[in-house]
Amino acid sequence: MTLALETIGLVKQFGGLTATNDVSLKVEAGARHALIGPNGAGKTTLINLLSGVLKPTSGRILLEGDDITGLPQHTRVHRGMVRTFQINQLFGDLTPLETVGLAVSERNGDGMDWWRMAGSKPSLLEEIASVLERFKLADVMNERTAILPYGKQRLLEIAVAIAAKPRVLLLDEPAAGVPEGERHEILASIAALPKDVTVLLIEHDMDIVFSFAEKISVLVNGGLFVEGLPGDVAKDPRVKAVYLGEEVHGQ
Amino acid sequence: MTSPLIRRATESMLSRARWHPLEIIFWAGAFAAIWLLPTRHLILTEIAWLALFALSLDFLVGYAGIISLGHAAFFGVGAYAAALLAKHELINEPVLALFAAGLVAMALGFVTSFLVLRGSDLTRIMVSLGVALILRELANQFGWLTGGADGLQGVTMQPILGTFRFDMFGHNGYAYCLVVLFVLFLVARQIANSPFGLSLVAIKNNPLRAAAIGIPVDRRLIVIYSIAAFYAGIAGGLLAQTTSFASLDVFSFDRSADLLLVLIIGGVGYLYGGLIGAILFKVMQDYLSVLTPQYWPFWIGALLVAMVLIGRDRITGWTTPFRKLAAKLDWRAARRDAAAAEDRR
Numbered sequence: 001m002t003l004a005l006e007t008i009g010l011v012k013q014f015g016g017l018t019a020t021n022d023v024s025l026k027v028e029a030g031a032r033h034a035l036i037g038p039n040g041a042g043k044t045t046l047i048n049l050l051s052g053v054l055k056p057t058s059g060r061i062l063l064e065g066d067d068i069t070g071l072p073q074h075t076r077v078h079r080g081m082v083r084t085f086q087i088n089q090l091f092g093d094l095t096p097l098e099t100v101g102l103a104v105s106e107r108n109g110d111g112m113d114w115w116r117m118a119g120s121k122p123s124l125l126e127e128i129a130s131v132l133e134r135f136k137l138a139d140v141m142n143e144r145t146a147i148l149p150y151g152k153q154r155l156l157e158i159a160v161a162i163a164a165k166p167r168v169l170l171l172d173e174p175a176a177g178v179p180e181g182e183r184h185e186i187l188a189s190i191a192a193l194p195k196d197v198t199v200l201l202i203e204h205d206m207d208i209v210f211s212f213a214e215k216i217s218v219l220v221n222g223g224l225f226v227e228g229l230p231g232d233v234a235k236d237p238r239v240k241a242v243y244l245g246e247e248v249h250g251q
Numbered sequence: 252m253t254s255p256l257i258r259r260a261t262e263s264m265l266s267r268a269r270w271h272p273l274e275i276i277f278w279a280g281a282f283a284a285i286w287l288l289p290t291r292h293l294i295l296t297e298i299a300w301l302a303l304f305a306l307s308l309d310f311l312v313g314y315a316g317i318i319s320l321g322h323a324a325f326f327g328v329g330a331y332a333a334a335l336l337a338k339h340e341l342i343n344e345p346v347l348a349l350f351a352a353g354l355v356a357m358a359l360g361f362v363t364s365f366l367v368l369r370g371s372d373l374t375r376i377m378v379s380l381g382v383a384l385i386l387r388e389l390a391n392q393f394g395w396l397t398g399g400a401d402g403l404q405g406v407t408m409q410p411i412l413g414t415f416r417f418d419m420f421g422h423n424g425y426a427y428c429l430v431v432l433f434v435l436f437l438v439a440r441q442i443a444n445s446p447f448g449l450s451l452v453a454i455k456n457n458p459l460r461a462a463a464i465g466i467p468v469d470r471r472l473i474v475i476y477s478i479a480a481f482y483a484g485i486a487g488g489l490l491a492q493t494t495s496f497a498s499l500d501v502f503s504f505d506r507s508a509d510l511l512l513v514l515i516i517g518g519v520g521y522l523y524g525g526l527i528g529a530i531l532f533k534v535m536q537d538y539l540s541v542l543t544p545q546y547w548p549f550w551i552g553a554l555l556v557a558m559v560l561i562g563r564d565r566i567t568g569w570t571t572p573f574r575k576l577a578a579k580l581d582w583r584a585a586r587r588d589a590a591a592a593e594d595r596r
Binding site: 097114138 | 254256257259260261264265267268442444445450452453455456459460461463464465466467468471
């Protein structure tokens with residue numbers, strides 16, 4: 001089985017605090033892999049290390065076998081690994097059309113074009129339109145992102161990442177804060193991702209995790225705690241203790 | 252296959268770049284002033300280079316989100332470069348010399364861009380301020396080259412393109428500045444509506460996400476900072492060429508601060524802000540300084556306070572109501588809406 005993403009002994013320290021503690025994670029190509037853990041377990045720190053927002057204190061990150069530990073964020077994106085954010089990180093002044101258009105044109109290597117009007121490449125527009133349609137954003141594509149309803153912004157958050165055509169997608173709590181009624185749109189869009197895209201999902205909502213994941217890793221206090229199939233992880237008494245009994249047993 | 256959605260998306264993207272009728276009226280008016288306001292050409296010349304200078308700052312503030320309080324550094328270098336080239340007869344033809352002056356400023360912009368990449372708004376303000384101060388002092392120290400505190404004198408300008416002389420009433424000077432402004436504005440407009448321009452707005456809005464969709468943030472900022480320096484250098488070159496003079500004052504802090512004021516008066520992030528701001532600022536300065544020679548900055552201050560109150564949330568947004576009005580005045584809008592409605596059916 002080929003690995004899409006692998007970390008080897010990844011450590012991140014903030015002063016005296018170890019946020020990521022010797023994490024060696026293997027994500028197989030085409031996997032639906034979920035990363036769970038209680039609050040403060042270091043899930044988002046791990047995503048920040050993988051995407052290049054943070055530099056690890058030690059350890060290595062391999063993307064499709066190549067060492068990407070020292071690469072800047074945008075180069076990792078060009079190499080096929082894209083992330084979403086737990087808290088929306090969008091471009092308030094741009095419309096969804098422009099946002100998705102930008103992601104598609106950057107992926108296409110047109111980002112430095114200054115002599116050409118944005119929107120003058122028909123082939124790109126076809127792709128932009130299909131992303132907007134898939135994520136139910138076509139009807140609001142000309143509204144400023146800043147004034148979109150939260151549910152739409154959440155969809156756009158994922159749509160932007162998809163527009164960059166990732167081979168490895170890191171989803172950081174995609175359904176965070178989305179009201180129950182709009183949740184299914186997000187879940188449907190994630191379920192509809194092509195099979196060859198490797199997905200690493202961070203999620204709090206156990207319904208989502210168990211309906212989606214084929215493999216689960218549990219992160220506790222910055223380190224990998226348990227790893228396995230969803231059924232085994234659900235039955236594991238240690239995981240239950242961490243999730244349900246941490247106050248009772250005091251860690 | 253072209254679905255209605257693709258057609259609508261194409262239309263929306265391209266409509267950003269289409270000329271608004273008010274824009275055409277604006278430029279027609281500016282060019283008409285060559286013949287209609289012959290007695291006003293000296294102040295119009297000042298407006299033209301100030302407008303170009305403010306336009307260059309709009310690249311930074313309005314598009315890339317970099318606030319600078321030392322933009323006069325590039326203006327000053329352009330001014331001295333143009334004056335020195337003419338004085339020592341290195342490049343006699345003014346248009347070529349102007350271009351060369353712009354390139355010198357651009358080189359300085361490229362080198363100093365690395366200083367403003369990192370850090371917050373406050374750091375950027377301090378660094379840009381510092382660079383302008385250093386340059387002013389260098390110009391002061393190297394008196395053998397720059398004339399020091401007396402300014403660079405004895406500059407004789409050759410005719411533009413070998414034909415049009417700079418006359419003392421500024422007739423040709425205004426036409427020259429206006430043409431340069433117009434050409435560079437067209438380029439700026441092109442940049443703003445391109446994928447590159449769009450990526451700058453994205454960086455200004457959210458650099459973290461910009462990097463996360465594959466935009467090389469630092470590289471883009473270096474490029475736009477260099478372009479802005481080129482524009483500022485050209486503006487400084489125009490001042491030196493139309494007055495046959497350059498002095499330490501081109502680097503002054505007041506100039507950088509006034510420039511930010513000009514841009515904010517006109518509105519940030521839509522290219523016309525600097526142009527409209529330059530007109531309002533110069534006309535007000537001209538009118539108020541006749542009325543109350545000592546106290547005209549008082550009125551500028553009062554205006555600034557009033558603007559912030561109108562804009563409420565932030566100064567840069569105070570022109571929004573006017574821009575909405577301008578959008579309504581677009582007589583082609585009705586037709587476009589009708590077409591969109593038809594598509595949806």
